[in-house]
Amino acid sequence: MGKRLVWIARWVASLVVVALATVFVVRAVDSQRGAPLELWHTLEPKELSRAELDRASFADYLAAEDRLFAQVRKEVTDKLPPRARVPYDRYYALSPIFPARFAQDFNRSFVIEPEGPARGVAVLLHGLTDSPYSLRHVARRYAALGFLAIFIRLPGHGLVPGALMGVDHDDWRAATRLAVREAKRRVPDGPFHLVGYSNGGALALMHALDALDDPALGRPDKIVLVSPMVGVTAFARFAGVAGWPAIFPAFAKAAWLSIIPEFNPFKYNSFPVHAARQSWLLTQALNENMRRHLKEGVLAGLPPVLTFQSVLDHTVSTRAVIEQLHRRLPDNGSELVLFDINRDTAFEQLLTVRADTALDRLLPPAPRPFRVAVVANAAADSAQAEVRETPAHATEEVRRTLGAAYPRDVYSLSHVAVPFPLSDGLYGLEPDPKDAFGISLGNIAARGEYGALVVNVDMLVRMSSNPFFPYLLERVEAGIAPAR
Template sequence: MIGFVSRSLKRAALGVAGLILLIAVFRAWDVQSGPPLGPWHEFVPPELSVAQMDAADWPAWIGAEEVAFAAIRAAVTDRLPPGDRVPANRWFAGSPVNPGRLAHDWNRSFILEPDGPPVGAAVFLHGLTDAPYSLRHLAEAYRARGFLAIGMRMPGHGTVPGGLTEAVWEDWMAATRLAVRTARARVPAGPLHLVGYSNGGALALKHALDATEDSRLPRADRVVLVSPMVGVTAFARFAGLAGLPAFLPRFAKAAWLDILPEFNPFKFNSFPVNAARQTHRLTAALQAQLEALSRAGRLGALPPVLTFQSVVDATVSTPAILSRLYALLPENGSEVVLFDLNRSLKFGPLFTQGADAALSRILPAAPRRFAVTVVGNDGDGLAAVARRTPAGATIEQAQPLDLDWPRTVYSLSHVALPFPAWDGLYGGDPDPADAMGVALGAVAVRGERGVLVLDANHFARITWNPFFPYLLERLRGGMP
C-alpha cells in the first residue's frame, strides 16, 4: 500500500512538472512573436526600501521620488532611440502625453492643503499600474471640506513599468504607513480617513486591520474603498508560472503579460507578471488577516467601511467583497454601494447568459449587518435611482438621482468609478481646461482596423462614472 501511494505521488509530481514545463515552453514560443521591450520596460528606477520608508518623513520621501524621476529622464527619456520618439510614447519629451508638458504631473505624490486650518486628514492610495492621478477628484472633494489630502505614489508606479518588475506588496504597505504617519503628524487631531482605489483599497483595508493589532499605527476613523481588490481572479495565483522563461535572457519578454504602447500619461498599459503575483500575495495576506481577526472577535475595532463597486467587474471579484469582507464585519455602520447594469429594454436581450442575474447571485438576503445601496434604473427607462436598505432592515428606500444612464453604456467598469464625465483624460465629456494631451474617455471607436495604436476593444471599456455626483454626495456624507 505504501509503495502504491509512493508511486502515485511520484506520477502526480511528474505530471505537475510536465505541465509546468509545457507552460514554460508555450510562453517562450509565444513571447517571441510579440512586440519588443522598450527602455521603459527594462530600466528599474531606484526606490526606498521598506526599512528606509519606515524611517522616512515626507521631505525624505519627496526627495527620493525626485531621484527616481531624474533617473528616468537620464536613462530613458534622454536616451530614446529615434524609433521610440513618437507621439504615442509618454517618455518622449516631445509627446503631447509626456507628463512634463502638462499643467501638473499627477504621477507624483501630492498634498492638497485646505483653505483654513485642517479639520481632519485623508490619505489616498491608487491602484496597480496607476498613479495618484486616479484619486485627485476625491482628494479635491476632501480638501474642499477642510481636510488635508495626501495622495501617495506607490513604489514601482508613476515612473516606468520596469519598476513593477521588482516592486513587492510589502513596499506598498510601507509607503502607506509613511503617508498615514505624515497625515497624523500634520493633523494631530480630527478624523483620519483612508481612501483606496483597486489595489489601493486592499492597502487601505490592511492598514486599518494592522492598526487594530499594532497600537503604534494611527487608527483610521473611516475607510472608503473604490473597486477594492479584496479578491482577484484565479489566474493571479499562478501568474508566476507565466514568467518562468524570463530566467533566460533570450526570453526576457516572458516577464510581461502585456507589452503595449504607452500613450497614457498617468497609467501603464504594459503589465508585468510580477504585478499579478503581488496582487495575489497581497489579497491572500489580507484575507488571512480578516479571517483570523474575525475568529478572534477583534473586527469590532475596525472603523466603518464604505465601498463603491460595480456589480460586474473584470478586474476584481465583486462577490469576494461581500463574502470575504462584508460578511465578516460587525454592525458598525458599514455600507456597500453597488452600481447595477443598465436594465433598460435597449440592452436586455444583449446581456450574456447570467449577467442580468449577477446582482441577485452575489447579494445576501436582508436583513444584513451592513447597509446596501443599489444604483440602477428607475423602471425600464434610463433614469437612475438609488435603492438603499439600511443595516438590520428588509425594506428598501428609493431615492431618484436626477441622473440618467447614458444610452450607450450598459454597465460601469472597474476603472470608471473615481472619474467624473468632465475628467480631462478619462471623462466622456472632458473639460477643455483640464487637457491631458489625449482624451481617452471621449474616443469614439468607429473606423477602420489598423488605424489606432491599440485594438478598438481597448477603448470600449467605460472609463468614467455617470453617477459620480452621487458618489461625491455619499462621500461628503461621512465628512464633518
C-alpha cells in the first residue's frame, strides 16, 4: 500500500510539473506577440520606501514627486524614438494629450481648498493604474461644502506604467497613512471623510480597520466608496504565474498582461502582472482584516459606509461588495447605491441571462441592516430613471423619479463610469468643451474595419460616465452635516 501511495504521489507531482511547464512555455511564446516594450514600460522610477513614507510629511512627498516627474521627462519624454513621437502618445511633449501642457496635471497629488476656514477634511484615494483625476468631481463638491480635499498620487501611479513594477500594496497603505496625517494636521477637529475609488476603496477600508486597532492613525467619521475593490476576479489570484517567463530577459514582455499605446493622459493603458497580483493580495488582506475584526467583536467601531456600485462590473465583484462588505457591516447607518442595467434598449435581446438577472441574484431580500437605493428604469418600456430607496430594516421601498434617463444605446454603467458626470472632458458622453484634455474617450462611436485603430474597440465601447452622477452627489451631501 505504501509503495502504491508513493507511486501515486510521484505521478501527481509529474503531472503538476508537466502542467506548469506547459503554462510556462505557452505564456512565453504568447508574450512574444504584439507591440514591443517601450521606454515607459522599462523605466522603474524609485518611489519613497515604506519607511520613508511613514516618516515623510505631505510636503516631503510632493518634493519627491517633483523629482520623479523630472526623471520621467528626462528618461522618457526627452528620449522618445521617432516611432513614439505621435499625437496619441501621452509622453510626447508635442502631443495634445501631454499632461504637463494642461493648466493642472491631474497625475500629481494636490489639494483643493474651500472658501473660508475648512469645517472638515476629505482624503481621496484613486484606483489601480489610475490617477487623482478620477475623483476630482467628488472632491470639488466636498470643497463647495466647506471641506478641505486632499488627493495623494499613490506610489507607482501617474508616472509610467513601469513604475508599478517596483511597488506593492503595503506602499499604497503607507501613502494612505501619510495623506491622513496631513488631513489631521490641517483640520484636526472637523469631520474626516475617507473616499476611495476601486483599489482606493480597498485602501480606505484597510485604513479604517487599522485605525480601529490604533486610533492614532486617524479614524474616519465616514467612508465613501466608489466601485470598491473588495473582491476581484479569480484570474488575479494566479496572475503571478503569467509573469514567470519574464525571469529570462528574452521574455520580458511576459511581465505584462497588456501592452497598449498610452493615449490616456491620466490613466495607464498597459497593465503589469505585478500590479494585478498586488490588487489580489490587497483584497485578501482586506478580507482577513474584516474577518478578524468581526471575530473579535470590534467591527462595530467602523464608521458608516456609503457605497456606489454598478450591478455590472467587469473589474471588481459586485457580489463581494454586498456579501463580503455590506452584509458584514454593523448596523451603523451604512448605505448601498446600485446602478441597474437599462431595460429599455435595443440591446435587451442580446443581453446574457446572467446580466439580465444580476440585480435579483445579487441583492438579498429586505429587510436589511443597511439602506439600499437602486437606480433603475421607471418602467420596462421607458428610458426615464427612478430611484427605489429602502431604509434599513424596512421592507417597503419608496420610489421617486430622478429627472434623468439612460442615454440611447447605453445598456449599463461600468466599473469606470460611476465617478464621472456625462460632462467630464475626458470620459463624458457629453464632454464639456471647457474641460478638454486633448482627447475625448467617452463619446467615441467607432465604426469601420478591424485593425485600423491603435487600440481594441472593446476599450472604446465601455461606458465611462454616469448619467446619474447628480444622485451620487446628493447621497454624498446627505452624509455631511449642514454648516452651522
